[in-house]
Amino acid sequence: MAFEIRPYPEWSWSQSRDQIFKDCQRKYYYHYYGSHNGWLRDASEDQRTMYRLKQITNLYMILGDGIHLMAEASLKQWQLEKSLPDQKEITEDVRFHLNQAYKDSQDIMRWKVAPKKLKMLHELYYGDELPPKRVAQIKERLNLCITHYFESETVQDMMNCDEIEIKEIEELNTFFIQDQKIYVKLDLLYKKQDKWIIADWKTGNESEQNDNQLLLYALFLHDKYNVPFEQMEIRLEYLLSGQSKTISIDEDELNQLKVDIVESMDQMKQLLEDAAINKPKPMSSFPTNPSKLNCWGCNYRECCEEITLQKREA
Ligand code: SF4
Numbered sequence: 001m002a003f004e005i006r007p008y009p010e011w012s013w014s015q016s017r018d019q020i021f022k023d024c025q026r027k028y029y030y031h032y033y034g035s036h037n038g039w040l041r042d043a044s045e046d047q048r049t050m051y052r053l054k055q056i057t058n059l060y061m062i063l064g065d066g067i068h069l070m071a072e073a074s075l076k077q078w079q080l081e082k083s084l085p086d087q088k089e090i091t092e093d094v095r096f097h098l099n100q101a102y103k104d105s106q107d108i109m110r111w112k113v114a115p116k117k118l119k120m121l122h123e124l125y126y127g128d129e130l131p132p133k134r135v136a137q138i139k140e141r142l143n144l145c146i147t148h149y150f151e152s153e154t155v156q157d158m159m160n161c162d163e164i165e166i167k168e169i170e171e172l173n174t175f176f177i178q179d180q181k182i183y184v185k186l187d188l189l190y191k192k193q194d195k196w197i198i199a200d201w202k203t204g205n206e207s208e209q210n211d212n213q214l215l216l217y218a219l220f221l222h223d224k225y226n227v228p229f230e231q232m233e234i235r236l237e238y239l240l241s242g243q244s245k246t247i248s249i250d251e252d253e254l255n256q257l258k259v260d261i262v263e264s265m266d267q268m269k270q271l272l273e274d275a276a277i278n279k280p281k282p283m284s285s286f287p288t289n290p291s292k293l294n295c296w297g298c299n300y301r302e303c304c305e306e307i308t309l310q311k312r313e314a
Helices: 015-023 025-034 045-054 059-081 087-105 108-113 133-149 152-160 208-225 251-269 291-294 305-313
Strands: 162-178 181-192 195-203 232-237 241-246 271-276
Touching: 015 025, 015 208, 015 251, 025 045, 059 087, 059 133, 059 162, 059 181, 059 195, 087 108, 087 133, 133 152, 133 232, 152 181, 152 195, 152 232, 162 208, 162 251, 181 208, 181 251, 195 208, 208 232, 208 241, 208 251
Parallel strands: 195 232
Antiparallel strands: 162 181, 181 195, 232 241
């Protein structure tokens, strides 16, 4: 199928989109609209910049990506061979992934030419060096996460139960709520006898947002496989602490989640000039929401007028 160039991105909803919208609408504009088509040869300088900035990552995200890639590869190996890779070997793989991101980030000019292929760490793009405390924390987290991955309830299930059927590993899926497309990607979905289990790897601390994310997955599972809610188990694997948390599925909460999603979509759509083609209103309609929490780690500091203003006043 030929690649179609669209003047505006396709409309869809996701929990990360909702989070960015709530944090700062200007950031939301840069991320979902300003950067669109920034990869094309004839893109404007602004589009190129926003597209490039969108790709910036950080040490925590690289660790999270590395752990997810490791989990995906090891579960696929389990699916094929009923064996898991060696713990030391995969620790080295994730460490390599982190080191590679550091190396890539040292050459900004090279990264600017291929911002999607190479990595750029926020810590180095907007700072001079990696904060030593953070580096030490990441090293400690890497070892903890991998040790707890092997000890997790989910991996123990794989190894000790014969009646496991893996259904999905990191598959990107869509489903619809009120005719609106929703993107979801389950880390792992498997069946154990007649129970359907959704497992999600977390490399950060516990938060309520994670519960909501998993409830959304329950809606997806019900929609795609027609699984009754009472036959589902949704499980968060907190790899930092080694705790497994099972989320109870309450139909009132699921209904509330749907209401919240529709409300979030409505708010996003109020900032569209033409909803049929997802054409946004001008950038000035997307207010900035400066705060230490929002701006400190924001990828778009370089192009945001709020930061320019703060620098002028300092
Ligand atoms: S720097 Fe702050 S105000 Fe500007 S887009 Fe980012 S979060 Fe919003």
